[in-house]
Amino acid sequence: xxxxxxxxxxxxxxxxxxxxxxxxxxxxxxxxxxxxxxxxxxxxxxxxxxxxxxxxxxxxxxxxxxxxxxxxxxxxxxxxxxxxxxxxxxxxxxxxxxxxxxxxxx
Amino acid sequence: xxxxxxxxxxxxxxxxxxxxxxxxxxxxxxxxxxxxxxxxxxxxxxxxxxxxxxxxxxxxxxxxxxxxxxxxxxxxxxxxxxxxxxxxxxxxxxxxxxxxxxxxxxxxxxxxxxxxxxxxxx
Numbered sequence: 001x002x003x004x005x006x007x008x009x010x011x012x013x014x015x016x017x018x019x020x021x022x023x024x025x026x027x028x029x030x031x032x033x034x035x036x037x038x039x040x041x042x043x044x045x046x047x048x049x050x051x052x053x054x055x056x057x058x059x060x061x062x063x064x065x066x067x068x069x070x071x072x073x074x075x076x077x078x079x080x081x082x083x084x085x086x087x088x089x090x091x092x093x094x095x096x097x098x099x100x101x102x103x104x105x106x
Numbered sequence: 107x108x109x110x111x112x113x114x115x116x117x118x119x120x121x122x123x124x125x126x127x128x129x130x131x132x133x134x135x136x137x138x139x140x141x142x143x144x145x146x147x148x149x150x151x152x153x154x155x156x157x158x159x160x161x162x163x164x165x166x167x168x169x170x171x172x173x174x175x176x177x178x179x180x181x182x183x184x185x186x187x188x189x190x191x192x193x194x195x196x197x198x199x200x201x202x203x204x205x206x207x208x209x210x211x212x213x214x215x216x217x218x219x220x221x222x223x224x225x226x227x228x
Contacts, residue, residue: 001169034214036153043202043218044153049209055216087153091212094166095143095155 002026002090006098012106019075021101023088028068032092035064035073038100039084047086048073078103108132110142110203110219117225124190124224128203132217135161135181141206141213142186144177146199147221154199158206158213159186195226 003026013019023033031051036044046055048064051071061076075082083105088098114126126144133140143158157177159165167175176189186203200223204215 032212036215038153043204043221044215045218046214046216049214049216050212053209089153089155089214091214094168095158095215097145097153097155099152 002029002093002096004088004090004096004098006086006088006101008101009099010102010104012104013078014106015078015080017078019078019082019103021073021086021088021103023066023071023073023098025069025071025090025092029090029092031067032090033064033066033071034089034091035062036087036089036097037082037084038087044087075103108205108217110205110217112201112203112219112222114201114222114224116223117227118193119228120194120226122193124188124193124197126188126190126201126203126222126224128186128188128219130184130186130203130205130219133205135159135179135184135186137161139208139213141208142179143204143206143213143215144186144188144201145204145215146197146201148196148199151199156190156201157188160206193226197224198226199224 035048038044110130141160144156200221202221205217206213207216
């Protein structure tokens, strides 16, 4: 099984901050990595696929990078709508999610 | 517009079999590359992928739950059914179905249902 580890688990930030979330895979997954945003009581929403490709309709303040085993999701300037939990997911071998990173208001 | 909706019991007893149906619209499971997956999320916890079925009837199961899972599709009804046997209280979760779309050589979940909460209790 491929394990996905996100850090930090919780991130306190203010509107306008630049935010970076890290995701590490237990083995190399090329760029087969996606990022999702989930708000309380709602289904996840796809933000980024293939590590750095922005899903249609997702604001350009979201960006992703990385390959192999280390990946990052960056929000260039945090907006009020961005307070949520973010999950990485590998799809190199089956599908595995990270444990999530909650972005909360500082 | 793509929509998916999960349906099934909200409460099941331990040892029973859970049967969930995902009814979707806006895409066809007969189109090359199309797939539908199931993902669950226990209250306050992370997402866990369970199963996925493709247009060509290829399917995959989570290795940790493979012996308990069955996924099938009815293309004519635009439905995918998930069965999970021998339910236990730890299986209590919100169960989501999602469209699996091919992006390059891999599939990601680009549209999700609203989820259905299943509680396992005597």
